[in-house]
Amino acid sequence: MTREQREPRQKWTRKPAAPLSETAFTLLVQGVLDYGIFMLDPHGYIISWNAGAERIKGYRASDILGQHFSVFYPPEDQASGKPQWELETAVKDGRLEDEGWRVRKDGSRFWANVVITALWDDKGVLQGFGKVTRDMSERRAAQHALSERRRLFDHLVQAQETERRRIAWDVHDDSIQAMVAVGMRLELLADQMPQTHATELRRLDASVREAITRLRSLTFRLHPPGLDRHGLVEGVSSHLEDVVGDAWGMPYSFEHQLDRDPTPETAITIFRIVQEALLNVHKHARATRVDVHVRSGDGGITTRVVDDGTGAPMGQDGSRDHFGVIEMRERAETAGGWWSMHSRPGTGTTVEFWVPNPLPVPDPVPDPAEEAP
Known part of the structure; x- marks a missing residue:
């Protein structure tokens, strides 16, 4: 019993x-x-x-x-x-x-x-x-500190994007134009030279044209059109269509569920991380397809970039400490979010990150006693 x-x-x-x-x-x-x-x-x-x-x-x-x-x-x-x-x-x-x-x-x-x-x-x-x-003094101080951190983050993102635009314009207006002129001179010289020299000149011209193409691709990555004017969804959609679909010839999908548009700085942060993740897929994953998901939740925006590649770590020479991986993580964490990468051989790789998408923070109410001379 x-x-x-x-x-x-x-x-x-x-x-x-x-x-x-x-x-x-x-x-x-x-x-x-x-x-x-x-x-x-x-x-x-x-x-x-x-x-x-x-x-x-x-x-x-x-x-x-x-x-x-x-x-x-x-x-x-x-x-x-x-x-x-x-x-x-x-x-x-x-x-x-x-x-x-x-x-x-x-x-x-x-x-x-x-x-x-x-x-x-x-x-x-x-x-x-x-x-x-x-x-509520401690809570107000914490809110004020968060607001200041957000302002500093916004200024940092804006400064980075301004510098990217400046570099893109300099490359487009200076370097690319100079190389186009060199290419035209090489074509003219090739038409005037004997065949043995003309062949070499045309090889040089082809190298110049290839360099011009790479530089144009660089200027696009530095400052993709559409993001400033049309926002995150249109910016990511255009990038997938122009780069992943047309340039790389890779099938893709893009799903988005946003309850409101992110702030410009948040949109830039998400776009840059997605851009870097896609570039790593193209360079290292040997994938045949990539899917991007963006959705609102937990006071921010969660984004996933999923490929069907080999599942090897997306780093140079198989290292997770590759600059692009570090840059993605640091961008997300600087914005107050998190970043992770899940990868197993034969099952592809998932890059997932979350960044806050706060409502505009009102300016704190000043203390008149502090303002008094």
Whole structure:
């Protein structure tokens, strides 16, 4: 006989929770440290104070009870009548939520989330207000740091693209034109020379034309047309059609599911990584097909480039530390995302990466005290 057969399983029943007593509730509110929770009378004077309010605002209960709650507001808000307006709004709408600067006992400012709730008795008479304050300074600082990082990233991408355009124009207007002129001179000389010399000159002319083709391909990679004007989807689609389909003769597919257009800097980042991944497929994978998938998710955009090649690592001489691979990873990580490559012999290679696609970040609200001379 097993233990389960010898000992009947104990049955547990869920008992209804006892109602929280007024004393216990008061202890709960008074002991909360992360939120300042206190009450105001109908005119805005403070009639209760908890430990969280003392921690956040710096006042002991004996210092603050009986004072008007407007003492927590900066002088400019007091002058504009904001505290009274908030109480009136809470009475009209039942509650008010606000974020803004508040003042501690020592005069320092902090960024607060504030909820004011109008409290009525069973006869509909206003008894006062419940006020909950949370110090959001750390979150605001983190948001500000993220915004600054995003601005620096955008400036970096724009600077890189500006330099690429400059190089592309220089190559097109200078180097390519000079080589075209050389090719024309070689053709003329070949027509005037004996056959033995003409053959060599035509070989040189063919080499010049091949170099011109490579340079034109380089200028296209440096600054592909269409991305600035038409966005990510059109840019990737045009690149696949012109390069993968027409130039390389490789079958491909392109699927995209975007809930909104990415920012120009995000679009450039995605395009450049896709461009490098496709170039590696062409050079190293010995693939017969490539598929590109772009979709929104997790606050950003996930992109996959999948080939049916040999599955060898996409690096020069079989090394994953090839510059192109490093560049793809660094582009994604600099944008605040991630990059990975999955490869197994005989099953092809998948390059997958995600970059954030944040909504435009509003400029932070300045602290007037910091701006004062």
